[in-house]
Amino acid sequence: MTLQGLGSAATTSSDDSGKKIRKPYTITKSRESWTEQEHDKFLEALQL
Template identity: 90%
Template structure:
Protein backbone atom coordinates (compact mmCIF):
# COMPACT_ATOMS: atom_id res chain seq x y z
CA UNK A 1 0.00 0.00 0.00
CA UNK A 2 1.16 3.48 -0.80
CA UNK A 3 1.13 6.40 1.66
CA UNK A 4 0.29 9.00 -0.96
CA UNK A 5 -3.49 8.78 -0.42
CA UNK A 6 -3.47 9.20 3.39
CA UNK A 7 -3.07 13.00 3.63
CA UNK A 8 -4.80 14.01 0.43
CA UNK A 9 -8.19 15.70 0.70
CA UNK A 10 -11.21 14.16 -1.05
CA UNK A 11 -12.07 15.74 -4.39
CA UNK A 12 -14.57 18.64 -4.17
CA UNK A 13 -18.13 17.63 -4.84
CA UNK A 14 -20.22 20.01 -6.90
CA UNK A 15 -23.34 17.94 -6.24
CA UNK A 16 -23.34 18.67 -2.48
CA UNK A 17 -25.03 22.07 -1.82
CA UNK A 18 -23.90 22.07 1.84
CA UNK A 19 -20.28 22.49 0.79
CA UNK A 20 -21.10 25.53 -1.36
CA UNK A 21 -20.16 28.98 -0.08
CA UNK A 22 -22.77 30.38 2.35
CA UNK A 23 -25.06 33.12 1.12
CA UNK A 24 -24.20 36.60 2.43
CA UNK A 25 -26.04 37.47 5.62
CA UNK A 26 -27.64 40.89 6.20
CA UNK A 27 -24.92 41.72 8.75
CA UNK A 28 -22.21 41.28 6.13
CA UNK A 29 -23.88 43.66 3.69
CA UNK A 30 -22.27 47.09 3.24
CA UNK A 31 -23.58 49.85 5.52
CA UNK A 32 -24.54 52.11 2.62
CA UNK A 33 -27.39 49.79 1.56
CA UNK A 34 -29.56 50.78 4.55
CA UNK A 35 -30.54 54.43 4.07
CA UNK A 36 -31.80 54.74 7.67
CA UNK A 37 -28.30 54.24 9.12
CA UNK A 38 -25.89 57.15 9.30
CA UNK A 39 -22.51 56.63 7.72
CA UNK A 40 -19.70 57.41 10.12
CA UNK A 41 -16.83 59.55 9.03
CA UNK A 42 -13.55 57.65 9.06
CA UNK A 43 -11.37 58.36 12.10
CA UNK A 44 -8.48 60.56 11.13
CA UNK A 45 -5.70 61.73 13.39
CA UNK A 46 -5.37 65.44 12.78
CA UNK A 47 -2.46 66.05 15.09
CA UNK A 48 0.39 63.94 16.37
CA UNK A 49 0.32 63.03 20.04
CA UNK A 50 2.19 65.36 22.29
CA UNK A 51 3.43 63.87 25.52
CA UNK A 52 3.37 65.93 28.68
CA UNK A 53 6.71 67.33 29.76
CA UNK A 54 7.67 67.13 33.41
CA UNK A 55 7.25 70.91 33.67
CA UNK A 56 3.71 70.76 32.19
CA UNK A 57 2.76 67.95 34.56
CA UNK A 58 4.11 69.88 37.56
CA UNK A 59 2.06 72.91 36.49
CA UNK A 60 -0.96 70.63 36.09
CA UNK A 61 -0.54 69.29 39.64
CA UNK A 62 -0.15 72.80 41.04
CA UNK A 63 -3.24 74.00 39.15
CA UNK A 64 -5.18 70.95 40.38
CA UNK A 65 -4.39 72.01 43.96
CA UNK A 66 -5.49 75.59 43.26
CA UNK A 67 -8.53 75.14 41.03
CA UNK A 68 -9.76 71.56 41.66
CA UNK A 69 -11.67 70.53 38.50
CA UNK A 70 -12.01 73.95 36.89
CA UNK A 71 -10.49 72.85 33.59
CA UNK A 72 -10.59 76.31 31.98
CA UNK A 73 -8.51 77.79 34.80
CA UNK A 74 -6.11 74.83 34.67
CA UNK A 75 -5.79 75.35 30.91
CA UNK A 76 -4.87 79.01 31.45
CA UNK A 77 -2.41 78.06 34.19
CA UNK A 78 -0.65 75.33 32.20
CA UNK A 79 -0.77 77.41 29.04
CA UNK A 80 0.32 74.81 26.49
CA UNK A 81 -2.52 72.26 26.60
CA UNK A 82 -6.20 72.40 25.67
CA UNK A 83 -9.07 71.64 28.05
CA UNK A 84 -9.62 68.30 26.30
CA UNK A 85 -5.96 67.35 26.72
CA UNK A 86 -6.06 68.41 30.37
CA UNK A 87 -9.21 66.42 31.13
CA UNK A 88 -7.75 63.34 29.45
CA UNK A 89 -4.50 63.74 31.38
CA UNK A 90 -6.43 64.23 34.62
CA UNK A 91 -8.50 61.08 34.00
CA UNK A 92 -5.35 59.00 33.51
CA UNK A 93 -3.65 60.67 36.47
CA UNK A 94 -6.63 59.98 38.79
CA UNK A 95 -6.66 56.31 37.76
CA UNK A 96 -2.92 56.04 38.41
CA UNK A 97 -3.30 57.62 41.86
CA UNK A 98 -6.24 55.34 42.66
CA UNK A 99 -4.28 52.22 41.66
CA UNK A 100 -1.14 53.20 43.57
CA UNK A 101 -3.07 54.05 46.73
CA UNK A 102 -0.91 57.09 47.48
CA UNK A 103 -2.28 60.16 49.26
CA UNK A 104 -2.07 62.48 46.23
CA UNK A 105 -4.63 65.27 45.98
CA UNK A 106 -7.62 64.21 43.88
CA UNK A 107 -10.43 66.76 43.87
CA UNK A 108 -13.90 65.34 44.44
CA UNK A 109 -16.08 64.94 41.36
CA UNK A 110 -18.61 67.65 40.63
CA UNK A 111 -22.07 66.85 41.99
CA UNK A 112 -24.51 65.49 39.42
CA UNK A 113 -27.19 67.88 38.22
CA UNK A 114 -30.83 67.09 38.73
CA UNK A 115 -32.70 66.48 35.50
CA UNK A 116 -34.61 69.54 34.29
CA UNK A 117 -37.54 67.39 33.21
CA UNK A 118 -37.38 64.08 35.03
CA UNK A 119 -39.46 61.20 33.83
CA UNK A 120 -43.00 61.41 35.23
CA UNK A 121 -43.64 59.16 38.18
CA UNK A 122 -46.51 56.68 37.98
CA UNK A 123 -49.34 57.54 40.32
CA UNK A 124 -50.03 54.83 42.88
CA UNK A 125 -53.24 52.89 42.22
CA UNK A 126 -55.88 53.45 44.86
CA UNK A 127 -57.15 50.35 46.64
CA UNK A 128 -54.13 48.23 45.74
CA UNK A 129 -50.99 48.04 47.78
Protein backbone atom coordinates (compact mmCIF):
# COMPACT_ATOMS: atom_id res chain seq x y z
CA MET A 1 0.00 0.00 0.00
CA THR A 2 1.41 3.38 -0.98
CA LEU A 3 0.72 6.81 0.46
CA GLN A 4 0.81 8.56 -2.92
CA GLY A 5 -2.80 7.68 -3.69
CA LEU A 6 -3.95 8.92 -0.30
CA GLY A 7 -2.22 12.26 -0.77
CA SER A 8 -3.91 12.96 -4.09
CA ALA A 9 -7.30 11.99 -2.69
CA ALA A 10 -6.86 14.39 0.21
CA THR A 11 -5.99 17.34 -2.04
CA THR A 12 -8.96 16.79 -4.36
CA SER A 13 -11.43 16.60 -1.47
CA SER A 14 -10.07 19.81 0.10
CA ASP A 15 -10.79 21.72 -3.15
CA ASP A 16 -14.47 20.73 -3.04
CA SER A 17 -16.64 23.84 -3.42
CA GLY A 18 -19.65 22.28 -1.66
CA LYS A 19 -17.71 21.73 1.55
CA LYS A 20 -19.65 21.97 4.82
CA ILE A 21 -18.55 24.64 7.27
CA ARG A 22 -17.79 23.07 10.61
CA LYS A 23 -19.19 24.65 13.73
CA PRO A 24 -16.64 25.79 16.32
CA TYR A 25 -15.43 23.25 18.87
CA THR A 26 -16.97 23.60 22.32
CA ILE A 27 -16.03 21.66 25.43
CA THR A 28 -19.16 19.99 26.78
CA LYS A 29 -17.70 17.84 29.56
CA SER A 30 -15.41 18.81 32.38
CA ARG A 31 -12.04 17.10 32.49
CA GLU A 32 -12.02 13.77 34.29
CA SER A 33 -9.62 13.52 37.20
CA TRP A 34 -8.20 10.22 38.42
CA THR A 35 -6.81 9.27 41.77
CA GLU A 36 -3.15 8.27 41.89
CA GLN A 37 -4.18 4.62 42.38
CA GLU A 38 -6.47 4.69 39.32
CA HIS A 39 -3.74 6.28 37.24
CA ASP A 40 -1.23 3.61 38.29
CA LYS A 41 -3.70 0.86 37.33
CA PHE A 42 -4.19 2.49 33.94
CA LEU A 43 -0.45 2.70 33.27
CA GLU A 44 -0.06 -0.94 34.33
CA ALA A 45 -2.83 -1.99 31.94
CA LEU A 46 -1.14 -0.19 29.05
CA GLN A 47 1.94 -2.35 29.49
CA LEU A 48 -0.03 -5.64 29.24
